[in-house]
Amino acid sequence: MGDKKVDKKVKVLIGKPGLDGHDRGAKVIARGLKEAGMEVVYTGLRKTPDDIVRAAIQEDVDVIGLSILSGAHKHLFPEVMKKLEEEGAGEVVVISGGIIPEEDHEYLKDLGIEGIFTPGTPIQEIVDFIQKKVN
Amino acid sequence: MMENILEGIKKGNERAIAQAITMIENNREQGAELLKKLYSKTTFAYLVGITGPPGSGKSTLTDKIVGRWREKGLKVAVIAIDPTSQFSGGALLGDRIRMSNVSTDRGVFIRSMATRGSLGGLNPAIYDTVLLLSAAGYDYILIETVGVGQNEVDIVDLADTTLVVTVPEAGDEIQTFKAGLMEVGDLFVLNKSDRPGVDKMQLTLEQMISLADKKGWEPPIIKTVATKKRGINRLTNKIEEHKNYLEESQLLENNREEVMRRQLVNLLEEKVLARIVNPIKNSQEFNNKLRKIQKVEKDPYTAAEELLADKFKI
Numbered sequence: 001m002g003d004k005k006v007d008k009k010v011k012v013l014i015g016k017p018g019l020d021g022h023d024r025g026a027k028v029i030a031r032g033l034k035e036a037g038m039e040v041v042y043t044g045l046r047k048t049p050d051d052i053v054r055a056a057i058q059e060d061v062d063v064i065g066l067s068i069l070s071g072a073h074k075h076l077f078p079e080v081m082k083k084l085e086e087e088g089a090g091e092v093v094v095i096s097g098g099i100i101p102e103e104d105h106e107y108l109k110d111l112g113i114e115g116i117f118t119p120g121t122p123i124q125e126i127v128d129f130i131q132k133k134v135n
Numbered sequence: 136m137m138e139n140i141l142e143g144i145k146k147g148n149e150r151a152i153a154q155a156i157t158m159i160e161n162n163r164e165q166g167a168e169l170l171k172k173l174y175s176k177t178t179f180a181y182l183v184g185i186t187g188p189p190g191s192g193k194s195t196l197t198d199k200i201v202g203r204w205r206e207k208g209l210k211v212a213v214i215a216i217d218p219t220s221q222f223s224g225g226a227l228l229g230d231r232i233r234m235s236n237v238s239t240d241r242g243v244f245i246r247s248m249a250t251r252g253s254l255g256g257l258n259p260a261i262y263d264t265v266l267l268l269s270a271a272g273y274d275y276i277l278i279e280t281v282g283v284g285q286n287e288v289d290i291v292d293l294a295d296t297t298l299v300v301t302v303p304e305a306g307d308e309i310q311t312f313k314a315g316l317m318e319v320g321d322l323f324v325l326n327k328s329d330r331p332g333v334d335k336m337q338l339t340l341e342q343m344i345s346l347a348d349k350k351g352w353e354p355p356i357i358k359t360v361a362t363k364k365r366g367i368n369r370l371t372n373k374i375e376e377h378k379n380y381l382e383e384s385q386l387l388e389n390n391r392e393e394v395m396r397r398q399l400v401n402l403l404e405e406k407v408l409a410r411i412v413n414p415i416k417n418s419q420e421f422n423n424k425l426r427k428i429q430k431v432e433k434d435p436y437t438a439a440e441e442l443l444a445d446k447f448k449i
Contacts, residue, residue: 009224034227041229041231041247042228047235054149058152059153059247
């Protein structure tokens with residue numbers, strides 16, 4: 001240590017659980033985080049919580065961003081959190097975005113979803129949030 | 136932490152393997168410590184490189200090849216490489232999108248890696264990751280990369296068997312393939328071969344292959360439609376055939392020796408850079424000489440020789 005070779009990059013997985021029909025939002029976020037200097041793995045559409053957690057483990061990401069539009073977040077997010085815990089990766093920061101009604105935010109935060117970013121959030125806000133959480 | 140990771144790797148624990156790769160990527164010294172401890176247990180995995188222009192179907196092909204190997208009971212790892220943006224330093228790693236079929240299978244490990252800032256050479260973390268995955272017991276490792284620059288040629292150069300993927304529409308694009316890429320291709324895959332223009336493309340490929348200097352092994356052209364799993368068996372059989380050819384002709388051993396020679400030279404250069412060049416670069420004398428060069432009081436050739444001589448007190 002003490003050498004300049006320590007080149008820690010923030011690595012983020014953007015996952016799309018469930019049956020959403022499009023992923024424009026997820027791609028915009030992925031692009032935005034990349035522009036902010038992060039390494040972003042994108043899973044593609046229609047993934048199960050298993051797929052997402054397995055990818056997050058193999059990629060050893062610092063952050064998982066779950067994007068959801070279908071309204072199934074209260075069903076799918078707990079699964080993701082449970083599986084992460086089972087794999088011993090409970091310390092991974094999980095954030096979410098998409099169509100998530102205000103009244104569900106409390107429930108998701110209790111679940112351990114640390115940030116919820118609904119449409120209209122400036123990307124910089126998400127970047128700052130991630131930087132603060134990871135460092 | 137290091138002990139836990141080592142223990143985990145020996146048991147084939149994915150989280151430990153993944154954390155070890157991160158270590159290799161982020162901290163060269165720690166990564167080296169880890170590999171020192173693992174090296175004696177390494178049986179080299181068979182390394183297959185897959186490259187070609189964006190959109191030619193590399194990831195889908197990878198997915199299908201992996202599926203075929205899994206049917207044979209082989210443990211497979213995939214290293215999917217995407218470029219790092221030179222402006223932001225970030226990278227978008229999207230190869231997993233096409234690899235859905237293997238996501239629930241415990242015999243498959245997929246890792247996306249960015250090229251990071253390795254100018255004019257291979258990101259050393261990639262070769263180290265290959266060693267690590269070999270030590271973790273994977274039989275086959277597939278490295279997928281976009282075939283555009285020197286970096287990519289270097290990556291496929293590591294591989295035992297290299298697949299170069301193209302599509303019927305690539306027509307002119309293939310002319311822009313680096314000559315180097317045509318030479319490293321052991322197998323040419325003509326993917327999306329249910330589209331118009333296949334015959335013409337095949338002819339173009341045949342002509343290009345006939346011009347390349349290949350001894351002993353004539354690179355075959357295999358037509359595939361990856362999305363429909365067509366031609367995949369033929370492709371994996373050809374990979375096997377090439378593997379047998381290399382083994383029987385001693386070329387496998389020779390090629391790997393060449394790769395190791397390069398790696399050893401790279402490591403030496405890295406150490407020389409860190410211990411000799413960097414201290415000189417940070418010295419007052421370096422800046423003094425630099426100013427003299429700027430003022431045309433000294434030429435850079437003499438300056439370099441003097442700096443090095445100073446360092447060694449010759």
